[in-house]
Amino acid sequence: MRKMTQMIVAGTLMLSVSGLALAADVVKERQDGFKENVTQLKAIKAGGESGDHGAVQAAAESVAAFAAKIPDLFPEGTGGGETRAKDEIWSDWQGFVAAAEANEQAALKLASAAESGVASDIAAAQKALGESCGACHDKYRLPKK
Numbered sequence: 001m002r003k004m005t006q007m008i009v010a011g012t013l014m015l016s017v018s019g020l021a022l023a024a025d026v027v028k029e030r031q032d033g034f035k036e037n038v039t040q041l042k043a044i045k046a047g048g049e050s051g052d053h054g055a056v057q058a059a060a061e062s063v064a065a066f067a068a069k070i071p072d073l074f075p076e077g078t079g080g081g082e083t084r085a086k087d088e089i090w091s092d093w094q095g096f097v098a099a100a101e102a103n104e105q106a107a108l109k110l111a112s113a114a115e116s117g118v119a120s121d122i123a124a125a126q127k128a129l130g131e132s133c134g135a136c137h138d139k140y141r142l143p144k145k
């Protein structure tokens, strides 16, 4: 019986340690992804200024692809500590998913504006994309620690 209890305790410990390792991986993955988003926004700005619409389109598509993955990168229980994820992500999960979808749609709209090559459409879609990042941060991201 004693041995059994020890085994169960050991098993539970191992599970929670591997759970923590997974949580750390997913936090790093999403933070790296968001940093990459900043790089893509810079490429979008540069492409808009130089008239390189292909570059704008490619960068916007990459932001859209990341946006589609955002909800999966926030499994419950991966907030707190060093992360800037607010509890509201999980208490208002539908709102969070909607904010990720709005970001994806804004990026896709920019990609298609870039493909059509109308400068004023590109500029408007670029602004809307930036706003969709900010809208999610306002509600679901903690200020810098």
Ligand code: HEC
Residues within 6 Å of the ligand: 027, 030, 031, 032, 034, 035, 037, 038, 041, 063, 070, 082, 083, 084, 085, 086, 096, 097, 099, 100, 103, 129, 130, 132, 133, 134, 136, 137, 140, 141, 142
């Ligand atoms: C659906 C919500 C959502 C959207 C959309 C979103 N973000 Fe974030 N972002 C977050 C959250 C939440 C964090 C905090 C993540 C953490 O610390 O674990 C974050 C973190 C970041 C960080 C800090 C990463 C780091 O180094 O820790 C940057 C930079 C960032 N986002 C940029 C962007 C940009 C640029 C866009 C738009 C192209 C964007 N985000 C769209 C929710 C979002």
